[in-house]
Amino acid sequence: MTSTREISAIKSDHDLPEESFKELEKYIDSIKTTKGALIEILHKAQEIFGYLPRDVQLFVARKLGIPGAEVFGVVSFYSYFTMKPMGKHTISVCMGTACFVRGSDRIIKKMKDTLGIESNEITEDGLFSLKDVRCVGACGLAPVILVDDKVYGRVKEEDIEEIINNYREK
């Protein structure tokens, strides 16, 4: 088990909250066997921290007694895991086939122009990050975008400004 001192040593170098490491540690200790549970643990870690920076990966590796490279290998393999912090709101543009044939490439371009960022980037004010995702399963409403968990269907280029403004701090 990692001692509290070790946790604070990690923390002192970086800006990650000690509380979060404790929460993650508690979660890992609570599961019956860690054999085969790496992905579950990483899901939890990403839920807690919002992303999976190097220190979190190392923390997990140490806790499970496996090489850091193994953890990195898994994190980098799956697109759901991100090593960069996300914005306060995540805008996901569906790039599945149904949305593609109904013009999602224009939607994402307009989104990039409006936000001034590329996919997997975060706006300067930290408010938005942009992702392209594959089929969210609402193909009937194509093209579809999600802001956090809210689905917007039949999106047109001219709607985008308004959707984004809904989430800007007033």
Added chain:
Amino acid sequence: MRIDSLEKLERIKETHKVEDFNDPTVKKILVCGGTGCLANDSEKLIEFLNHVIKARKCSEKVKVVKTGCFGFCEQGPIVKIEPDHVFYVKVVPKDARTIIDEHILQGNIVQRLLYKEPINNRKIEKQEDMPFYKKQMRLALRNCGLINPEEIYEYIKNDGYSALGKVITQMSQDTIIDIITKSGLRGRGGGGFPTGRKWEITKKQPGKTKFIICNADEGDPGAFMDRSILEGDPHSVIEAMAIGGYTIGANKGIVYIRAEYPMAISRLNTALFQARELGLLGQNILGTTFNFDIELKLGAGAFVCGEETALINSCEGKRGEPNYKPPYPAEEGYWAYPTCVNNVETLANIPLIILKGSSWFSSIGTEKSKGTKVFALAGKINNVGLVEVPMGTTLREIICDIGGGIQDGHLFKAVQTGGPSGGVITEKDLDTPIDYDNLLGVGSMMGSGGMIVLDDRDNMVNVAKFYLEFTMDESCGRCTPCRIGTKRMYELLVKITKRKASMADMDALKQLAYMVKNSSLCGLGQTAPNPVLSTMKYFWNEYMELIKDVDHPQGEGKYKAKNRERIEV
């Protein structure tokens, strides 16, 4: 409470009152709680309905039930009133008052909310009279849009868990295998392998520890049938896994599901909890010696994890890279134990086959493909949604009759089936009766059931490029032909669409396509070139129009395909 015998299950089915499920004097307002309709405010509609019911003090007479997807997502939010069978479309929250005041209290059907047939403007009251549903046969989707997926008793009332009860109290493992084999059920995850055979092989393996895994990864970008089943009828999959577990000798099941499907995950969790509470999962199920439980494992966004060996690696917490086969998972799978991997839709058929018998099932469909198939119909078509049809239905029936033809009066050009592994089918093959072999015969495949309709506005080279970009991104990188080959193919397609390519590039593209197809390790690489080869075969002239030495002045995207094909709708 535990249901600890088959008799008790039967008794509950007869006597339990759930939301007055079978009481004809109580009206039920079924509101679609699928992702599409939820995005269109169906949650708020439910809230408003309940609000009005309270204000009118009529809660004795009417109940609001949130169901799974009705399939007709294009017309959502969908509301159905039972037992009147009246089907309302595009219902918004402020319609709540009209529905209660007019329909429920006065008995008048609200005309303006009825579905209007686009061609003759005829209004249709009942679901079974709508062209969208008429040619459908809903087996795997039998409970979607009918029962509340978060209420196990509604499932039980609808024959739920009776098949499990029947097999574990009355049938030997071999009898079940015999029934499933004779039914002719083939895997709906893409490969079409006979399910009975797979169960038999897994059962035959030596050793006591075995696993059954439900593949709910659904990575095909444009398919959402598995998700709808899990969201609309999670218990049918749980029941089927228990039946499968009993048959092959497994005490443990795993559902491997995409993390991108939060609602399906939550409904599955609710269903698992309820099944355990009633003792339909766990130790000594229905008072027998059979023990079985199910665990969820979340994927993390990798298409290749749908491939069964990659899926097993991912279940073990590793990178989701495919392995060489053999050994097949049935021989050596999860932690090297014999493991049966089945698709969601495959499983959803199992309880029905047990209850209705193998000859009933095998009487549906074509000679070599039995039963029905669910398709996710999308693209430039009027009625986007989920449709389930008997095998042998023609593509034309699906596109013109069920799908209602092409949007905005445009012309049909092609239909893409089988997702990134499949190909395009043109007008000349539209009368092909759909089954595994026929679709292969016309150069495409069944795949998981994504069906994307393309019209004269679509450029086929762009479509091929879209799929190649997908497979390139999703290649796990393990074998060079797939990792590098798809990238080079993609680059060539970009070059073509930018009008910078020559005939030599076309040759290179074709050669690469065969090389990737023939030398890749897993299904992803082996099928990745299909969209390119198939569009080349049927739309060669569209490629040619983009080749540098063909004189054509417009840029990418602007040009219109010449070979329009008209289909009458």
